[in-house]
Amino acid sequence: METLPLELHALIVEYACTDDGATARSLALVSRYVHDVATPFLFQSLAVSGLHQMTELVVRLEALPPRARRIRHLFLSDWTHKDVIKMQKQCAPTSFLEMERYDAERAFAGRILQHAAPTLETLALVVACPYTAPPLVGQLFALPLPRLQGLAIDGFYPFPHTRSVLPRLERLHLSGNRNPYGLLQLGALEAACPQLSYLRISGLDAAPAFARELHSALFPQPLSGGIELSSSFSFPSALPVRLRELRVEVCRPRECPVRQSHPTGRQRAHSQRAPHKSGHEKMMETLREVVRRRAETRLGNVEVVEGDREDTFGEMRREWLRGD
Structure with missing residues (x-):
């Protein structure tokens, strides 16, 4: 460590921090020096899902100056993986409280996208809520994304x-x-x-x-x-x-089960057509x-x-x- 200059340490950390953010957070706990080197890359690559994680990220981002919010790679989902799997088997509830939660998810996801837009290079956006997807994706397509490549x-x-x-x-x-x-x-x-x-x-x-x-x-x-x-x-x-x-x-x-029945004369005539x-x-x-x-x-x-x-x-x- 002591034989390499700071800029090489920073370059190593930059290349290492391309996962869901876990590497940067772990490196920041190694020592004060490594913490200082890793700090600019804490938000470089992030995977965020669900209202709780989105809320925490927005609070942290908005406490920082814009130059410290450099998000280059982002996976963002309004729901957690568990919620997505659960809702695949049923319709999204539409109670007043649930609709309020959907509005909050859309708002926080939109704020994250807005903060990330200037530096974002790759983005995977999963919008599982049917009430959230059109307006949120529409908001994304209205944002200037000058660096986005994927x-x-x-x-x-x-x-x-x-x-x-x-x-x-x-x-x-x-x-x-x-x-x-x-x-x-x-x-x-x-x-x-x-x-x-x-x-x-x-x-x-x-x-x-x-x-x-x-x-x-x-x-x-x-x-x-x-x-x-x-x-x-x-x-x-x-x-x-x-x-x-x-x-x-x-x-x-998907294959539908075939019901066994005796066809009527009209049905037999129809089946003989193209x-x-x-x-x-x-x-x-x-x-x-x-x-x-x-x-x-x-x-x-x-x-x-x-x-x-x-x-x-x-x-x-x-x-x-x-x-x-």
Whole structure:
């Protein structure tokens, strides 16, 4: 320790403190000297979830001058992992006290984002409360984020549209909107994220309209194989100019139990007609054509993956820690 200058110690601590904040807090307890070296990096990388942790962080941040609030990497969730798993099995309660808590969660999360925005480089935002997600994500997209390069959002998100609000963003992962129809229209994504090179859209569920929108953005001609574009496409769709990788993740449809019954004459006649395609089938038909024709696009890689996402909170947190 004594043979290295202070600036090298600071550099070592900076590279070491890229987890959820535990390393910086532990280093600050080693000695007075190490505490002084680690102090500028106490907020460099943080994982915060739930109202209690958000409240504590806001109190600490607002007691510091702006120069001491340098948050570079942030995982932020309005609910704890335990609460997210619990609420997956039931609807969010809407009692007066619960709604007050949701408002408090949104307010504290918004204040954290506001404090972090000037220095933030990577952000994973999980908004599990359905009443909180649209306004909180909308607030995020209205903030100037001059340094943000990687963004992952899980929650019912609105679309970024403010011009150059994310001027350096290169990687974007959006999850939680089952049918994000409109995301690619009017060049809004290009305007908000001019440097975007990687786009991942997760959680699609019976979204034929978005699949057609994506197809229209990649191939501005009629679909082949008898697939027709809807006449409702009144606005042009386009992908960001610098985009090189696209990954679309689709929820596998859940199987419903089949009820055994004796069909009536009308039901037998109906069953002999051409089978009606479900929303999932229509979506997958269009997405499969996108994959088949990916060589015709300017993108280096186009993937469509079908699967189940049981624990989005845990997945988002792990990917954030890995720097994905």
